Amino acid sequence: MRIELTTAPGNPSRPNEDWTTVAVPAAGAGGVLVVLDGVTPPTGDDGCAHGVPWFTARLGGALAELSGSRRDMTLADVLATAIRRTADAHRDTCDLSHVRTPQATVVLARWGADEVEHLVLSDSTLLLESPDGEVRAVLDDRLDRVPREVLRSVAATDALRNAEGGFFTAAADPSVAARAVTGRTPAARVRSLLAMTDGATRWVEVFREGGWADCPGLVRKNGARELVERVRAAESADPDGVAFPRGKSADDATVTYVEL
Ligand SMILES: [Zn+2]
Secondary structure, X not given: OEEEEEEEOOOOOOOOOEEEEEEOOOOOOOEEEEEEEEOOOOOOOOOOOOOHHHHHHHHHHHHHHHHXXXXXXXXXXXXXXXXXXXXXXXXXXXXXXXXXXXXXXXXXXXXXXXXEEEEEEOOOEEEEEOOOOXXXXXXXXXXXXXXXXXXXXXXXXXXXXXXXXXXXXXXXOHHHHHHOEEEEEEHXXXXXXXXXXXXXXXXXXXXXXXXXXXXXXXXXHHOHHHHHHHHHHHHHHOOOOOOOOOOOOOOOEEEEEEEO
């Protein structure tokens, strides 16, 4: 088994709101992978005294512990329980009904002798590479389906946040776990897993320097850091987003790779 993991803030003067871990062996065999991208609130109140890094650390820790130790729970059950546990940790001090209460995108994967389970919620990406080099991208594309002009408005975006017809993130409501994209793949059909936050998937989705199929090979050959460095180089070459329009000039970027 080989594990490669890198994370870098988009802006060195701000805390990195991504969170990742890999745990092996989980419950005696196999392992688990967690990648979260904390959603940076637009300016203004989010009802929480703790902040996004506190939230992602709590949620990520709960996801790693539960997915690693509770094989009897599905990944959706694990996500629902981790959301509830995190919400309970600040329910008494914070307004969890606030539309911008701390929230995160989620990639969760668990592998064992027989199969690889996956869960993706919101716009982080999981790639599953087969032994013959075929790469399948697991995407929750609800946010992509929201028109770009709508996302320029804070009020319009808030109206779609964790709302029917909009997009869903892990916030304070455990029932969102039922909205996640989930699946199982025979372990023999998976050579590697590669999870990335949208600060890293820009290499494919914004700068179009390669496709999903290029990512596992690039990380295997040059390391996870290489993918982030290529993104940073492309961002530096177009700092104002003229050639490649994007929300933030640079974003927190995480790449987590597991070769089984
Ligand atoms: Zn709080």
